[in-house]
Amino acid sequence: MPTLASNFKAEISTLIANKDSAGLKAKLAPWLPSDVAPILSELPIEQLAMLFRGCTKELAAATFSYLEHNAKHKLLKTLTQPQAAALLNELPADDRTTFLNELPLELAMQMLGLLTPEERKVAQDLLAYPEHSVGRMMTLDYVAVRPDWTVREALDYIRTHGYDRETLNMVYVTDESGHLLDDIRVRRFLLAEFDTPVRALMDGNFASISPNDDREKALVVFRKYDRAALPVVDTDSKIIGIVTADDMLDVAAEEATEDIQKLGGSEALDEPYTTIALTKMVKKRASWLVVLFLGEMLTATAMSYFEDELAKAIVLSLFIPLVISSGGNAGSQAATLVIRALALGEFRLRDWWKIMRRELAAGLMLGLILGTIGFLRIIIWSRFSHIYDPSPFRVATTVGAALVGIVLWGSLMGSMLPLLLKKLGFDPATSSAPFVATLVDVTGLIIYFTVALFIML
Amino acid sequence: MPTLASNFKAEISTLIANKDSAGLKAKLAPWLPSDVAPILSELPIEQLAMLFRGCTKELAAATFSYLEHNAKHKLLKTLTQPQAAALLNELPADDRTTFLNELPLELAMQMLGLLTPEERKVAQDLLAYPEHSVGRMMTLDYVAVRPDWTVREALDYIRTHGYDRETLNMVYVTDESGHLLDDIRVRRFLLAEFDTPVRALMDGNFASISPNDDREKALVVFRKYDRAALPVVDTDSKIIGIVTADDMLDVAAEEATEDIQKLGGSEALDEPYTTIALTKMVKKRASWLVVLFLGEMLTATAMSYFEDELAKAIVLSLFIPLVISSGGNAGSQAATLVIRALALGEFRLRDWWKIMRRELAAGLMLGLILGTIGFLRIIIWSRFSHIYDPSPFRVATTVGAALVGIVLWGSLMGSMLPLLLKKLGFDPATSSAPFVATLVDVTGLIIYFTVALFIML
Numbered sequence: 001m002p003t004l005a006s007n008f009k010a011e012i013s014t015l016i017a018n019k020d021s022a023g024l025k026a027k028l029a030p031w032l033p034s035d036v037a038p039i040l041s042e043l044p045i046e047q048l049a050m051l052f053r054g055c056t057k058e059l060a061a062a063t064f065s066y067l068e069h070n071a072k073h074k075l076l077k078t079l080t081q082p083q084a085a086a087l088l089n090e091l092p093a094d095d096r097t098t099f100l101n102e103l104p105l106e107l108a109m110q111m112l113g114l115l116t117p118e119e120r121k122v123a124q125d126l127l128a129y130p131e132h133s134v135g136r137m138m139t140l141d142y143v144a145v146r147p148d149w150t151v152r153e154a155l156d157y158i159r160t161h162g163y164d165r166e167t168l169n170m171v172y173v174t175d176e177s178g179h180l181l182d183d184i185r186v187r188r189f190l191l192a193e194f195d196t197p198v199r200a201l202m203d204g205n206f207a208s209i210s211p212n213d214d215r216e217k218a219l220v221v222f223r224k225y226d227r228a229a230l231p232v233v234d235t236d237s238k239i240i241g242i243v244t245a246d247d248m249l250d251v252a253a254e255e256a257t258e259d260i261q262k263l264g265g266s267e268a269l270d271e272p273y274t275t276i277a278l279t280k281m282v283k284k285r286a287s288w289l290v291v292l293f294l295g296e297m298l299t300a301t302a303m304s305y306f307e308d309e310l311a312k313a314i315v316l317s318l319f320i321p322l323v324i325s326s327g328g329n330a331g332s333q334a335a336t337l338v339i340r341a342l343a344l345g346e347f348r349l350r351d352w353w354k355i356m357r358r359e360l361a362a363g364l365m366l367g368l369i370l371g372t373i374g375f376l377r378i379i380i381w382s383r384f385s386h387i388y389d390p391s392p393f394r395v396a397t398t399v400g401a402a403l404v405g406i407v408l409w410g411s412l413m414g415s416m417l418p419l420l421l422k423k424l425g426f427d428p429a430t431s432s433a434p435f436v437a438t439l440v441d442v443t444g445l446i447i448y449f450t451v452a453l454f455i456m457l
Numbered sequence: 458m459p460t461l462a463s464n465f466k467a468e469i470s471t472l473i474a475n476k477d478s479a480g481l482k483a484k485l486a487p488w489l490p491s492d493v494a495p496i497l498s499e500l501p502i503e504q505l506a507m508l509f510r511g512c513t514k515e516l517a518a519a520t521f522s523y524l525e526h527n528a529k530h531k532l533l534k535t536l537t538q539p540q541a542a543a544l545l546n547e548l549p550a551d552d553r554t555t556f557l558n559e560l561p562l563e564l565a566m567q568m569l570g571l572l573t574p575e576e577r578k579v580a581q582d583l584l585a586y587p588e589h590s591v592g593r594m595m596t597l598d599y600v601a602v603r604p605d606w607t608v609r610e611a612l613d614y615i616r617t618h619g620y621d622r623e624t625l626n627m628v629y630v631t632d633e634s635g636h637l638l639d640d641i642r643v644r645r646f647l648l649a650e651f652d653t654p655v656r657a658l659m660d661g662n663f664a665s666i667s668p669n670d671d672r673e674k675a676l677v678v679f680r681k682y683d684r685a686a687l688p689v690v691d692t693d694s695k696i697i698g699i700v701t702a703d704d705m706l707d708v709a710a711e712e713a714t715e716d717i718q719k720l721g722g723s724e725a726l727d728e729p730y731t732t733i734a735l736t737k738m739v740k741k742r743a744s745w746l747v748v749l750f751l752g753e754m755l756t757a758t759a760m761s762y763f764e765d766e767l768a769k770a771i772v773l774s775l776f777i778p779l780v781i782s783s784g785g786n787a788g789s790q791a792a793t794l795v796i797r798a799l800a801l802g803e804f805r806l807r808d809w810w811k812i813m814r815r816e817l818a819a820g821l822m823l824g825l826i827l828g829t830i831g832f833l834r835i836i837i838w839s840r841f842s843h844i845y846d847p848s849p850f851r852v853a854t855t856v857g858a859a860l861v862g863i864v865l866w867g868s869l870m871g872s873m874l875p876l877l878l879k880k881l882g883f884d885p886a887t888s889s890a891p892f893v894a895t896l897v898d899v900t901g902l903i904i905y906f907t908v909a910l911f912i913m914l
Contacts, residue, residue, distance in 0.1 A: 032663075034681050158644075158648075159647055159648055169685060186643060186644075186647075190643075204487060219710075223706050223707055223710060224491050225489065226704070244702075245702040245705075246679065246684055246685055249676070249706060250680055252713070253680060257797055260717055261794060263717060263721065263890075265789050265790050265793070269794070272801075273794045273795070273798040274798060274808075281815075282823060285790050285823060286826050289786055292783070293786075293830060296782050297779060297834065300778075303775045307775070310771055310774060311771050314764060314767055314771075317760065317767060317774040319757055320774070320777055320778060321753065321756035321777060322756055324778055325749075325756075326746070328891070329746055329749050329891040332721050333723045333742050333745075335721065336721020336723070337723065341729065341730040341731060344710060344714065346729050347731045351731075358735065362735060362739050362742065365743070366739060373751075433720075433721055433722070433789060433890045434782075434786040437782070437891075438782065441778050
């Protein structure tokens with residue numbers, strides 16, 4: 001694979017300025033659209049428009065899909081209406097859906113108007129499915145054959161009806177009304193004798209997804225069946241499109257990014273970290289930070305109730321960060337593990353008591369480990385320091401016992417909160433590590449001071 | 458898609474006990490291996506062995522790949538040597554690599570011994586690549602043709618050399634020595650006239666990966682090029698295998714799970730949360746919790762330096778959890794965003810100063826927002842309460858100013874630490890949210906008390 005020279009952009013720029021379309025064609029030919037698109041995205045918009053007017057519509061469509069969103073947007077506004085129409089009509093249906101989807105509604109309707117009646121119908125159908133649904137990602141470029149055809153007839157059909165864009169890895173078998181009967185790898189057609197009926201290649205085994213399925217659910221199905229493409233069928237079992245594994249890779253990345261960003265205690269950015277506008281990013285981060293901050297204010301309230309006890313034993317305040325952060329850490333761990341297991345479809349909500357039993361056991365063990373370390377640390381240091389006087393043993397017992405309780409409590413809260421959120425219809429990833437930590441901070445303080453009241457005061 | 462009846466396992470069990478192999482075949486026929494494997498995994502091992510001895514070797518191999526690891530392991534030990542050998546030789550090369558890889562070395566060598574000389578060579582080649590490398594995931598079942606063949610010759614070759622397992626979505630064009638010249642979608646062969654030379658279908662545009670690439674890097678390449686499969690080439694540009702997009706979906710899920718679990722402050726579990734042994738899980742979680750706990754102990758140390766100041770102004774202690782957790786939350790956010798952007802290949806290490814500049818600005822804005830809220834909260838509450846006396850304004854200013862500093866500091870630490878870890882060759886995801894929070898807790902306390910010293914004392 002050759003690499004793009006650093007002066008590539010400048011050379012393209014010069015060729016465009018000279019209107020040297022032969023030179024441009026020669027310059028672009030050895031490159032994949034996905035390689036050149038980021039560089040073309042950086043060109044001044046008039047140059048980009050000149051380029052798109054000059055090149056073949058196939059190249060224009062292939063490159064357009066990979067351009068940055070802003071470049072796409074500006075480019076379409078710069079092109080004349082017939083030029084824009086030609087480009088939009090040439091785009092693969094799923095890429096076009098994604099693009100239209102990101103436009104302001106008014107502009108999207110305008111773009112829809114540029115499509116041919118057929119393509120407009122396709123786009124409207126795809127746009128009618130809910131956001132993040134399988135329907136939005138599907139493409140209509142699949143090939144379906146009938147069971148009573150011969151392999152030769154099927155291959156002839158594929159040859160004449162071969163669409164131009166998506167993978168043709170699977171051939172679908174349907175009856176006259178379009179009900180999906182089977183999927184057959186295209187290689188089986190290649191390996192079979194010409195006179196074999198399609199029926200003989202069928203095994204009746206196939207997996208399918210629904211257009212209303214959430215794309216995260218589709219991801220679980222894809223991983224389970226290891227397919228390069230899955231057929232999308234309506235409630236009547238009729239095939240209405242396919243979704244391909246390479247598109248699912250983008251979905252997998254986006255879904256993981258969303259979950260990770262939420263787990264990290266911010267809203268999902270929905271744009272790359274490196275290119276999102278600073279104020280937009282600050283807004284998305286500030287909203288959660290403020291919520292957490294307001295929640296964390298309750299720690300001050302909780303502590304003010306124990307002000308008299310604190311005044312009597314300042315030594316207690318030394319361990320506040322240690323004790324509550326341990327609860328928060330245990331809670332973050334449990335929340336993260338449970339949220340990821342939920343996203344991977346490892347268990348169902350009704351198994352919540354299994355999770356609770358596990359976390360009760362794990363939380364108790366983890367609490368005992370940390371409690372023991374905390375206890376020993378204070379006992380040992382009291383030999384060398386007088387800050388724990390008059391009763392280092394009581395301080396050590398208070399901190400140790402509080403740790404057991406708080407870590408256990410943190411693990412329970414961290415594991416049950418995502419399940420509760422899911423049950424209530426929210427995204428479980430919203431119960432981010434910082435969110436759980438904040439909850440556990442407040443309740444942890446109450447546990448700590450209550451234990452202290454019993455043991456020390 | 459029909460659903461498995463709940464008594465399916467019992468029925469299979471009875472059929473096996475009755476040695477009714479015709480009944481078994483009929484019972485299993487309508488199901489995909491990935492559907493029945495989890496249920497078969499639950500059968501007693503003797504029954505599973507009887508089943509595998511009875512069924513066709515194709516079905517056995519297809520089902521084996523989807524069995525739980527423990528069931529695989531036990532099953533192979535129960536089968537006679539020739540039976541195990543037949544099964545192993547039938548497995549797809551990449552599934553076999555994964556399986557051998559999970560076995561203790563001695564057992565893996567024994568299994569290697571069961572393979573035919575050809576298959577053994579394939580397995581050894583694949584195992585020689587580093588863990589999590591592309592080499593470990595590749596399969597050798599691709600078809601390569603020569604540029605001077607006609608489409609008819611190529612199709613005939615595909616028909617006679619069609620391997621049996623992996624997707625045949627792409628056909629590769631090589632010269633006599635195996636140098637990769639191009640990849641062509643199989644559909645283009647189907648759509649072309651029989652007499653067209655292969656050369657005429659070539660455009661010389663193809664993407665490839667190296668067997669030593671980390672699979673996470675391969676993921677970035679897959680997402681960039683939207684391919685169903687990518688060819689793997691050695692340093693001499695010779696094709697040595699392919700990797701398919703459906704396998705990459707599993708990689709994407711595993712890599713995201715690893716990152717998410719590390720971000721949540723535990724070691725990657727490497728097994729599903731729901732099935733990992735409790736003690737094993739506690740061990741993986743305890744190690745990080747203990748490290749964080751030991752780090753967090755420094756907060757007690759830091760606070761003991763300020764004990765006199767604390768005694769003079771107990772009111773300061775009320776805001777300790779609020780102030781330090783805000784720094785921790787800001788740090789978690791920044792760390793998570795940067796770690797994810799790194800994993801997605803959004804920027805390179807040498808751009809660290811761009812990130813730093815962004816986080817300086819974002820951290821300052823976020824700090825000002827939280828600082829203002831904190832300041833106002835104390836001023837307003839001081840009208841209704843006397844706990845901030847004698848000088849609520851000073852308390853408010855201390856908390857507000859400390860918040861600005863700590864949130865800014867947390868954002869900087871959170872964003873720079875992953876970059877530092879990556880630079881040093883560690884996995885950036887190790888700088889988990891709790892890890893950053895702990896670091897920021899300790900330094901945050903110092904910032905808080907230093908500000909307090911200037912303003913209040």
